[in-house]
Amino acid sequence: MAKVLGKLKQPPPRTKNSNFILKLLQLPLLLKVLIANSIIVGGGAFVGTWLTTFVSGGEDHFTIELALLLTFIGLSFSGVVNFVVLRAAFHPLTELVQTSAAVRGGDLKARAKSSLVTDPQMEELANTFNTMLDTLEERNDQLHSTATQIIKAQEDERTRIARELHDETAQSLTAVMVRLKLLEKSSSVEDLKKGLSEMRTILSNTMDEVRELSRNLRPSLLDDQGLVAALESYIQAISERLPRKITFQQEEAEQAIRLPEMVELVCYRVAQEALTNAIKYSQATKIEVHLATADKITLSVTDDGIGFNPDTAYEKTGLGLVGMRERAQLVSGNLYINSKPGKGTEVRLEIPLKHGKDTSYLQ
Known part of the structure; x- marks a missing residue:
């Protein structure tokens, strides 16, 4: 049974920092790895160009323009390769973040999807996360079912009480009222005594019924x-x-x-x-x-x-x-x-x- 809950409490926003280094460190993991790899590749291309020229004895032919050109080519190629590989590698993590956001929005049916390129650790993390969501959804279903049963039990109890009051107590009181009406027209002392005795019996039975009803609702002996x-x-x-x-x-x-x-x-x-x-x-x-x-x-x-x-x-x-x-x-x-x-x-x-x-x- 699909359930969509109300939105969960949102996490506190991240603290903004004016420090440039801290801003870089707060970038998404994919960008941080991509920037780090680009710096390494760019620096390597620049230094490699200079070393190659120096070793070959062509220092006179080494120019900044040549080094920058080779660096740009290296950065472009490595940047594309890095982006494709890293995006595929971090896709399961992105999927987890998106699933978490969906659950926080109230959708308990959201699940992290598996991927053919997921490494074993990421796959284990995703499976554990999905298992937690399955358990959460199951508990939510149980709570919903329990709440429904509680409401039904309350309504059944009210129906039972209403039926007992109508079928027993109300009928008994109606019988007393009828007997009183008849006694009003009676002039015989014997009829009065007999009628009063019958009403006493009816009222006694009615009191027993009310006591039984009260005991079923909340026995006074339990408190006393x-x-x-x-x-x-x-x-x-x-x-x-x-x-x-x-x-x-x-x-x-x-x-x-x-x-x-x-x-x-x-x-x-x-x-x-x-x-x-x-x-x-x-x-x-x-x-x-x-x-x-x-x-x-x-x-x-x-x-x-x-x-x-x-x-x-x-x-x-x-x-x-x-x-x-x-x-x-x-x-x-x-x-x-x-x-x-x-x-x-x-x-x-x-x-x-x-x-x-x-x-x-x-x-």
Whole structure:
């Protein structure tokens, strides 16, 4: 996919210098070599003419005009030959400069072209430069793809929330309003009591639905009591609605440890996404969640389901694997997917602890 980025930051302009020698030294490399070679050839032609005349005993025939003529002929011939040879020799370098300018202008498809007259070192330099550009373009494509998936995930989440509010909460409140309207016309105490009881039940269910919606968006337990309490509450809530056996284990010594806010949020969201995948797709009868922070933070979600091929799983954006991996990278962590068809699945998140239990560097 071709991408043209906005123009990159331009390099600072070269400092202009009034010194003649420095101006010469700042000329393009091709001109500097050409001038140096011309001086050598011109000086050699002049001195060679004088020496030849002197050795042959014809000093009387040596004239400045003759020397200058021979020098001019030598310079002209050597200048043309030098220019052709040097231009061919420096062409790969010129190509690199032009490619750099194109990339700086925002064209990530630009590449340095190979040449039949390129020497091995120049060719290696051009190949390395092109490889760097390939990597840069690939990273840019990944960022574009990730941004697209994030936007899609946000829109899907908003759609889900809107649907739940409309299909559940709004319907329940509408039912309460209808019952109130009917009770306004009722004169029976028994009907009033029955109607109020029904509305109390409806409102209680509605409150549970709102709490569930709130917990899915941002569990208050995560802020108040930490990751362990939030995971226990979430797993208990989904276990009550599903026939599958879902267990949660954590090292007892770690229960009181509070991790940095971002680390806890990443762990919670990864566990939430992994559990959602296991429930929707794995056909598992048993799901285990394990949390440990011995020498590193390790969160794993394991099921005994049908499994899948991790090599092709990232093409299925519905699994949310890209999002989980991006979250892991936010806290310098790594996400590992161990799965085989028919062998179950393990999703494991690892976040390093650089200084034992010290997690201040993750803040």
